Structures are given as structure tokens and as C-alpha cells.
Amino acid sequence: MLKLFKYDFRAISRRLVPLYLVAIIIGVVNQICTAFVIHLSVNVSQENVSFIIFYILKMIFSLSFFLIMSYVSILTLFILITNFNNSVYGNEGYLINSLPISSKNLILAKYLNFIFWTFVSAIFYIVFYIIGIVNGILVSGQNLKTLSSEINILKQQIFHNPYSGKIVGIMIIVVICLILQHLLNSWIFMMCVTFANLVKSNKLVMGIVTYVVTGIIIGIFYFSLLASFLVKLDSDISIRETIIFDLLRNYGITYIIFVILLNIGIFFLVNYIHSKKIDLE
Numbered sequence: 324m325l326k327l328f329k330y331d332f333r334a335i336s337r338r339l340v341p342l343y344l345v346a347i348i349i350g351v352v353n354q355i356c357t358a359f360v361i362h363l364s365v366n367v368s369q370e371n372v373s374f375i376i377f378y379i380l381k382m383i384f385s386l387s388f389f390l391i392m393s394y395v396s397i398l399t400l401f402i403l404i405t406n407f408n409n410s411v412y413g414n415e416g417y418l419i420n421s422l423p424i425s426s427k428n429l430i431l432a433k434y435l436n437f438i439f440w441t442f443v444s445a446i447f448y449i450v451f452y453i454i455g456i457v458n459g460i461l462v463s464g465q466n467l468k469t470l471s472s473e474i475n476i477l478k479q480q481i482f483h484n485p486y487s488g489k490i491v492g493i494m495i496i497v498v499i500c501l502i503l504q505h506l507l508n509s510w511i512f513m514m515c516v517t518f519a520n521l522v523k524s525n526k527l528v529m530g531i532v533t534y535v536v537t538g539i540i541i542g543i544f545y546f547s548l549l550a551s552f553l554v555k556l557d558s559d560i561s562i563r564e565t566i567i568f569d570l571l572r573n574y575g576i577t578y579i580i581f582v583i584l585l586n587i588g589i590f591f592l593v594n595y596i597h598s599k600k601i602d603l604e
Contacts, residue, residue: 327424327432331406335436338402342395343447349391350451353384392448399444404512407433411597412520426598430513430590437509445505489568496575503582510589511537517593544581548574 359377411433424432511534519530552574 327429328435331410331432331436332439335402335406335440339395339399339440342391342398346388346391346395346447349384349388353381353388354454356381356384388451392451396444396448399440400512403437403440404516407513408516427594430594430597434509434513437513438506441509442505489572493568493571493575496572496579500575500578500582503579503586507582507586510586510593514589514593517596521596548578
């Protein structure tokens, strides 16, 4: 399984790494232009030619970075989906499926690549987005000391709150939910590809229908969970402040259990369809 993962990783990285390098270069140049804008805004007037030039460059590179990162995020997903489809069910599938590797290990190897590259894409985007927000704050006239003091005030409000322990607990639950949702999204895309290959024609339509139906089913559960939470909250208006954290915790745990079961269930479903229902000859 590890060798297959490495093989897939190299194949995908050859297509994605150059795009990430371009995005990094544009992002770095954008931050340099932002730094010059911050420096010039302190020392010269906004009518100064240098300030105007760097400000325009900053806007151009900011837009370029946003566009290329959006493109890379979409392309990452497209490449992962096509790689899974072509290397397992397409022309390359003959070689992959003839290897002495179990169906479960094959699917897990593909899944690990899904997780890795979508995670890299998300982290990459978030890091540069945070840097952009900080630079935007600095351009607006605030300094790092002001920003740091505001963050410290927020930390004090959270950790010196009588409900600080429960707040931290809820934050941990939210992080776990986000991670599990990320894992689930990868399984859903792989499941759609697998279902699409159950039919001989109109595979794209089958994949889209599978994705929509899955989204509706999961959405119904999410909506039911949210509606139940709101009803429960409204029924205890007089003691809302004392029960809201317990409700959030309980419903968060329910959500976690549901998503874990979905992850496990979709894995076994994909493995069953791949090994039993699809003609790989």
C-alpha cells in the first residue's frame, strides 16, 4: 500500500507542485508589495507616485493570488478524482488491479492521497489568507502592538470566563468535526467515482447524481440536528445560559459519531462495490 501511495503521490505532485510554486511566488511578491505600501503610507502621502504604483501592484497580485489559489483548489480536486478514476477504473486500471494488493489497501492508498493533497490545499490557502488579513489590518493603519493587544484581550475573555473550560471543550469538538468532515468529503468523492463506474454510459451523470443524493441525505441529518438543537434551546429559555454549552457538547458529540459512522460505512461500501460489483476486466 505504501509503494502505491508513493507512486500516486509522485504522479500527482508532478502536476500540482509547479502550480503551488507559482502561487507561492505570487503570494510572496504580494506580501512584499504590501510591506512597501505599509512603509510608504507612514513616510509619504498617498498621492506619492511610488505609493500609487506599489498599491496598484499589491491589488493586482492580491487578485492574482486569489484567482490562482481558487484555480489550484479546484484543479487539485479534479486531478485527484481523474487520477482515482483512470488509475483504478480506466485504461491504467489493468496494471493497478493486477498488482498483488488487496482491494482495501488499494482504496486506502488512493484515499490517503485524497486527504493529503486536499489538506495541503486548504492549509496553504488558510495560511496566506491569514497573512493577507494581518497585512490588510496593518495597511489600514493599525500596528502589530494594537493587534497583539486585541488578541490578548480576546484570550482573557475566553480563558477568564467562568465557562472557559466548556468553551475550550466546544472548540476542540469543532476542530474534530472539521477534520472528520474533511475526511468524509474525500470518501464522498471516491464513492461518486465508484458509483459512476457501475454504469457503462453516462458515468458523469451517475457521479453527479450520486453526489447530489448523498448531499441531500447528509443535509437532512444536519438540518434535523440543528432544528432539534434550536427546539431544545427554545424550550429552556429561562436557563439558556446554563444549558447551551451542554447542548452544544451533546449535539457536537452526536455529529462526531454520525460522521465517523459515515466514514467507516462509505469505506466498506466503496470496497464492496469495487471488489464485488464492478467488472474490472
